[in-house]
Amino acid sequence: MKQILNNNVVSAIDTAGNERILTGRGLGFEARVGDIVSEDKVEKTFHLRDDKITSRFMVLLNELPVETIQLTDDIVRLAQQALDYKLSEGLYVSLSDHLHYAIERQKQGQEIHNPLEWEVRHFYQEEYTVALQALALIAARTGVVLPNAEACSIALHMVNAGMKSPDGQVTEITKLIYQIQNIVKYWYSMAIDEQSIGYQRFITHIKFFAQRVLRKTELNDDVDDLFNLVKKKHEKTVNCVNAIGDFIKKNYQYQMTDAEKLYLTVHIENMMQRQQHSI
Known part of the structure; x- marks a missing residue:
């Protein structure tokens, strides 16, 4: 030892x-x-390979019940098997701390609502599914049944660990995804089939796009010829993307490049074409 x-x-x-x-x-x-x-x-x-995370984790090990730590490990393993991306080791720290206080709050009858519940269920469906399984595991191990709002919080911890984003940025990313999706809905004046493959690909794309916007990281691929062709062929969708660009410039001080506009146009066009064919 x-x-x-x-x-x-x-x-x-x-x-x-x-x-x-x-x-x-x-x-x-x-x-x-x-x-x-x-x-x-x-x-x-x-x-854990990160010394800083190891130090923080060891502090929690002294403060939290061992059952909570073991429960956290089982949930992380569940997530690692179900999700197709690598999770940061920081998840052990953030999730164990969250679970401890969530369980204690529930025991005291203090139920907390998550304002991003709708967004999480729609934009992070895989993580939300794992989080629901986590609630079942928590109930089986502790006898405490947490509300569905906690599934959203657990899912966001997974998303944050996957994105390796600064604390609090996942909330901003989720908000921006919601805003972009609404602009598309308003532009086409129609509901979007949120179970379609096109929609899932669109959401995946704007997750990463939203990260670039918040980090002020531009995508500058050479796409001039292709973008000129797309502008002629898909004028309505390009205009929708330009509206998104104006919104982002005004609210996030980020100038979309032609490469960003091209890729977003392709994803929106693909999503809308698939939807129209299914109607």
């Missing part, structure tokens, strides 16, 4: 020389630094 955090959490060095955080009932009880860890007592093993 390298360090004993409490009766249930220790850190140790494995045979490859890597530090690992181990949890298990009584794992650190009456143990001493330098002791060999009894493997039959180990319930969960954590190996």
